[in-house]
Amino acid sequence: MTTGKPLSVAIVGGGIGGLCLAIGLLQCPHIKLDIYEAAPEFKEIGAGVALGPNAQRALEMISPAAAKAFLRHATPNISPEHAKLWFDFRYGLRGPNYGTVLGKVENQTGQQTVHRAKFLEELAKLVPKDISHFGKRLVRVEELDPGQGVRLHFQDGESVTAQCVIGADGVHSVVRNSLLRGEAKAMFSGIVSYRGLIPMDAARAKLGKYAEDSYMWTGEDGMVMTYPIDFGKTLNVVCAKYGRESWDYPTYMLPVDASLLKKDYEGWGEIPSKVVDMIEKPTLWAMLEHPPAPFYNSANIAIMGDAAHATTPFQGQGAGQAIEDALVLCRLFRYVRTPALVAPALAAYDAVRRERTQRVVKTSREAIEEYSLYHPKVNGDVGKWRELWSQRMKWIWDIDLAEHNDEALQKMKSLVQPPLERNDAPIVIKDLRSLMYRLRSILR
Structure with missing residues (x-):
């Protein structure tokens, strides 16, 4: 009624x-x-x-x-062959495993931002x-x-x-x-994230093909994530680190000096290091949950x-x-x-x-x-990594x-x-x- x-x-x-x-x-x-x-x-x-x-x-x-x-x-990935790509995962730390392709995770729509x-x-x-x-x-x-x-x-x-x-x-x-x-x-999740934007022309000049699609460079305590936005005019960057015990700032987002970001990513390989170097005005975020x-x-x-x-x-x-x-x-x-x-x-x-x-x-x-x-579920085995991530998001x-x-x-x-x-x-x-x-x- x-x-x-x-x-x-x-x-x-x-x-x-x-x-x-x-x-x-x-x-x-x-x-x-x-x-x-x-x-x-x-x-x-x-x-x-x-x-x-x-x-x-x-x-x-x-x-x-x-x-x-x-x-x-x-904005999708720029390369047509990556239309269904969510992220191309690569090992990001300097050393013999740097650049190893861990896997290319795809879905029905790809990375669209x-x-x-x-x-x-x-x-x-x-x-x-x-x-x-x-x-x-x-x-x-x-x-x-x-x-x-x-x-x-x-x-x-x-x-x-x-x-x-x-x-x-x-x-x-x-x-x-x-x-x-x-x-x-x-509450603070123990994870912090640096964010920044890079003009695509500048990104292409330094990163080449790595500027045009969605990439995830991984390490043992964080990652560097990049993907195009604004119809390919800008490269969006998120650099996250986990294992932090506390957040000691009065707000949950603040501008920080680029030197702090660079210090946190010492020891990373060529491409993620170039990404970090190009961020002139990073902001630091506390990841809450x-x-x-x-x-x-x-x-x-x-x-x-x-x-x-x-x-x-x-x-x-x-x-x-x-x-x-x-x-x-x-x-x-x-x-x-x-x-x-x-x-x-x-x-x-x-x-x-x-x-x-x-x-x-x-x-x-x-x-x-x-x-x-090197997560315990994978322990350095690329095949196990791919097996884990082939179904993880389904x-x-x-x-x-x-x-x-x-x-x-x-x-x-x-x-x-x-x-x-x-x-x-x-x-x-x-x-x-x-x-x-x-x-x-x-x-x-």
């Missing part, structure tokens, strides 16, 4: 995940949608963001227009201006009495109420902090993307998992036509998304170490998203009687609270 009154949904955070969710929910005429963004406009920090085949399929399923927004600015700001700008064009509210820095989330929804309190003194709130507010999420009562906050959250939702609140499962970037899945989150939420909310259906929808979202996304966080942290030729890239959505819908239906297809009878939630906690204990 529907009331005829639109269901109010508030998205906190207008990054890639939040806007993808908004684009999907805008296709639901029974939803009144608002987006609250702390910044004065939709914006992203950083340069390139890669979307794997799973993320690109999810984007297409949310909206063909959103998929086109990505492809309009996406886009400038974060340009992608977000294209997504923002698909969102009506009148539902976007800027300068809204969230300070407190108040869950009201059953049936009354959630009240959001902003730094500027304004408060708003919605029947459902989705926190897409990033790694330092206020919504997450409220939902989990301050537990499971983002979330410890596993026991749940992603309450009756009227859910968290998604970096707010739910912030991860290191070593499987290229940060944005991709946020887009997958958005897809599942969009599909579930097609059926959420009354406030009573919000809780079972969010419980179903938690049940199908938490296990997968937390596995991504865990395996991403492991990936940077498993890049190495479970991420090859997910059947239609089946994933169906699983979520079936879980939602199991919490509701009568079946969702019927709209002529009162909706009864079957012992929702105990069932939600049972699901959480099973999947924890």
